[in-house]
Amino acid sequence: MTVYPLSAVRTMALHAQGLTRPNAADTTPDIRDIKRMVEQLNYVQIDTLNLIQRAQYIVLWSRLGSYTPTDLDRLVYVPEERVLFEGVQGVAAILPLKDYRYQLPEFDKRREGLVRWYTKWLDQQGSHELVSVVYERIKQEGALKASDFVYDGPRRGSWWDWKPAKVALEYLFTRGDLMIANRVNFQRVYDLTERVLPGWVDTRMPRLQERDRYWIEQGLLALGICLPNQIAEYAYHMRRALPKGVRQELLDEGVIVPLQAVLADGQQYEMVVHHGQLQIMQQVADGAIRAERTTFLSFFDNLFWCRGRDLQVWGYRNIIESYVKAENRKYGYFCQSILHKDRIVGRFDPKLERKTSVLRLKALYLEPGVAPDEELVAGVATAMRDFLSFHKAKELVIERSEPCEFGEKLLKSI
Known part of the structure; x- marks a missing residue:
């Protein structure tokens, strides 16, 4: 029996996520590339934090290199070009409109009062x-924002403590009566679904089993290779259990294919791939497909969605410290x-100072045991130059680097 090495697992996972292409092969992406990448990933999580570009834009930059962020907006919000939409897939996300029909069962669930918070x-x-x-x-009036509704109540508290009209808007959105027609200064603009949804979109209600099979297959294709319980976690974002019967059905049909592979702890595990990617898995094992990209990953990147996969595959822990008190942070806010x-070698805590066009790294770290050799520094410098360009930044400032020589070498290389 073939046992795939850790290097093959890493490369297969990165290839499925669009993260193996060498930086030198990057061309200027257009809207077709953006659409294709969102479809390859299944969906992209939307985040509100903007110390640099928001996470939904960074996820695509990581894979495509510098592109025009408004091109993504066009695909979501411009009626004549709309092929993506804002939806909910466990999290607020941008999804392909070709997958819209698979959201319909969730809309019905919310209409029937099965979501506890709204009930x-x-x-x-x-x-x-x-x-x-x-x-x-x-x-009657057309598309409106939450701010178009007057609220005379007490001052609201934390970010999720919405005024009543905002709750009503979100309720109508999550059950499919409204869609997000646009964003103005990142505020959602809501309109009736029938006025936003293009006429070509398939709106046939799928059976639940059909819906689950679709998301499970799409999730496995996006993961490339994973532990069996991680498929549903990616497909539904943090929901661990595969729907009853679906996993066994797909195994019996040969759609999900088990294999043996070694993970970062040196132990052998049963993992799974999609039958349609068996040839790619073999190409990876033969070295015909290699991981050749250096890039930066948001903490909300799709690569990190399955809990524990960062440690299992890369021996690295993706830590989100934006919601941690400053005194308790280990690495930084963002x-x-x-x-x-095929390695995750470090991390940095950035802030874009837009008025002065300065990208400031409050801290820059290499993982233990990673040396800042010439190849690594050159790769990171190439990615950083493009990262600066993407943010229209003219200067890079590094306040602190561990080790010090990494920051010094990086600045010299840029």
Whole structure:
């Protein structure tokens, strides 16, 4: 029996995620490349934090190199070019419209009151009436933002403590009555689904088994290779259990193919690949496909979605410290990971100072045991130059580097 080495596991996972192409092969991406990459990943998580470009834009830069961020916006918000949409797949996300029909069962679930948070809110006095008023205003007036609804109540608390009209808008959005027609200064603009959804979109309701099979296959294709319980976690974002019967059915049909592989702890595990990628797996094992890219990864990057996979495959821990008190942070508020070929070798905590066009790295780290040799520094410098260009930054400042020589060499190389 073939046992695939760790190097093959890493390269297969990176290839499926669009992260193996050498930087030198990058060309200027157009909207077709952006559409293709979102489809390859299944969906891209939307984040609100913008110390640098928001995560949804960084995820695509990591794979495509510098592109025009408004090209992604065009594919989501411009009616004549709309092939993507804002939806919910466990998280707020940008998804291909070709997959819209597979959201329909979730819309029905929310309409039937099976989402606990909204059910509790709807039980409050006046909530049903507010939903009707909000819907009718949009129907009569056209697309509206939450700020278009007057709120005279007390000051709201934390970021998720929305005013009542915002809750009504989100409720109508999550059950499919409204869609996101646009964003203005990153504020969502809501409109009736029938006025946003292109006429060519398939809206036939899938059977639940059909829906689950589709997402499971798409998730496995996007992962390339993974432990069996990680497929649903990627497909539904952090939901661990595969739907009953679906996994066995796909195994029996030969769609999911088990194999043996070694992970970062040196132990052998049963992993799975999609039958349609068996030839690619063999090309990876033969060395015909290699990991040759150096790039940076958002902490919300699709590569990190399956819990524990960072340690299992790369011996690296992707840490999100944006919601941690400053005194308790180990690396920094907004750390991006450094991918060099098939290794994750370090991380840095960036902040873009837009007025002065300075990209400031508050901290730059190499992982233990990683030496800042010429090849590594050259690769990171190439990626950093493109990262600067993508952010329209003219200067790089490194406040602290561990080890010191890594930061010094990087600045000299840039």
